[in-house]
Amino acid sequence: MAKVLVVDDETSIREFLEILLTRAGHRVRLAKDAIEAIARFAEDPADLVLTDLRLPKGSGLDVVHHVVQANVGAQVVMMTAFATTETAVEAMKAGAYDYVIKPFKVDELNVVIERALERKRLKTERSEEHTSE
Numbered sequence: 001m002a003k004v005l006v007v008d009d010e011t012s013i014r015e016f017l018e019i020l021l022t023r024a025g026h027r028v029r030l031a032k033d034a035i036e037a038i039a040r041f042a043e044d045p046a047d048l049v050l051t052d053l054r055l056p057k058g059s060g061l062d063v064v065h066h067v068v069q070a071n072v073g074a075q076v077v078m079m080t081a082f083a084t085t086e087t088a089v090e091a092m093k094a095g096a097y098d099y100v101i102k103p104f105k106v107d108e109l110n111v112v113i114e115r116a117l118e119r120k121r122l123k124t125e126r127s128e129e130h131t132s133e
Contacts, residue, residue: 002026002117005046007037007063008079009056013102017050020106021113034058038066045072047120048113053080053087061094068095073123075116079104 004026006017014030021028029046031037033056041049041063049067053060064076078091081102088099097116100109 002047002120003029003044004113005029005031005037005040005049005051007031007034007049007051007055007060009033009052009054013052013079020109024110024113032056034060034062037063041067041070041074045070046074048116049074049076050113051076051078053078053091054082061090064091064094064096073120073127075120077112077116 004021006014006021006028007030008014008017009032011032014032018028018030029040029044031040035057037049037051037055049063051060051063055063060078060080064078067074067076075097076095078096078099079102080087080099083099083101091099097119098112100112
């Protein structure tokens, strides 16, 4: 079971992802804007953050920067309906694990989520190995 933070200004997307992730056994927290997302992450860092690119009170890139700076190994998946090559490259350079385009297919999103969580698990294992040496 992973801790997942879902960040989107659309209530329907937040609720849909909450149901999907809860059914998969994850603990889900929600945020409707960048400031709320950063505050929730600071309170209790998630293993995975699913964030929209365009958000009120900041952007998904602000969320990515905060998560990366926290240095807890959390993975970020950027979601957007406004996909361009430039925004995809910018998100990846900022530290996002992956980038999905809305509307997304549930099966494809599940694969991205599982790969991101596997990456988080491997990073955590490597970190624990280095601290035990």
